[in-house]
Amino acid sequence: MTTVLIADDQxxxxxxxxxxxGSAADLAVVGEAATGAEAVQLARGLRPDVVVMDIRMPEMDGLEATRRITGSPATADVRVLILTTFDLDEYVFAALRGGASGFLLKDTPSADLLTAIRTVAAGDALLAPGVTRRLIAEFAARPSRAASPAGLPAAITGREREVLTLVAEGLSNAEIGERLHITTGTAKTHVSRLMLKLAARDRVQLVILAYRAGLAG
Incomplete structure (x- = not known):
């Protein structure tokens, strides 16, 4: 059972x-927070698998709450799914830096919300082609964050470089396997090794690293 904490001031x-x-048999809401501070407190006490986090909340906004949740050893395994809109790019950049694992639009369909929660809970990241990838690309290219492309460690193999490039395109493990003519399991293994070698929390960070290394853009 995947446990969920909902944080929104409305x-x-x-x-x-x-x-x-609650309509999904494999998901369960274990708590609700009306402020960022409350979200942090409940995340520490309840240790949910996923926090569905609004950005604009009183006392402490969702960005600071995300940073505190993902940055604390006590809640390092808690994944944060940010609620956002197209006109909040600056907030999304901050959320990426804060350790968020995915993004949703406020008007997302119910089925997409459930899929997003499951995706993030599984340790993956939600990379919606029309939203998140565009934002990550812009974020990663900003001079203030990386003045020039950063090289990849020598330990990254040629095949892993290929996989990283496809991850940056937003492809799933199955799609990567199909593109490279390898099994989905092998693709997943390559992605896991990339996360380990690059000290990446999830696929969002892999995409950022790929852009900084000049593998995508």
Whole structure:
């Protein structure tokens, strides 16, 4: 059972998400937070698998809450799924730096919300082609974050470089396997090794590293 904490300052939004998540047999809402500070406190006490986190909340916003949750050893395994909109790019860049594993639009369909929660809970990252990848590309290319392309460690093999490039394109393990004519399991192994070698938390960070290394863009 995947446990979920919902953090949003609007009671109606929380109720809607609770109903949607509750409709899935494999998901369960274990708590609700109306502020970022409350989200941090509940994350520490409940240790949910995923926090569905709004950005604009009183006392402490979702960005700071995300940083505190992902940056604390006590909640390092808790994944954060940020709620965002197209016109909040700056917030998304900050969320990436803060350790968020995925992004959703406020008006996302119910089925997509459930899929996103499962994806993030599985240790993957939600890379919606029309939203997240565009934002990551812009974030990674910013001079303030990386003045010039950063090289990859010598330990990265040629095949792993190919896989990293395809991860940056937003391809799933199955799609990577099909493209490279390898099994899905082998593709997953390559991705896992890349995360280990590059000290990446998830696929979001792999994409950022790929852009910084000049493998995508």
């Amino acid at each position: 009671a109606l939004v929380r109720a809607g998400f609770r109903e949607i998540v």
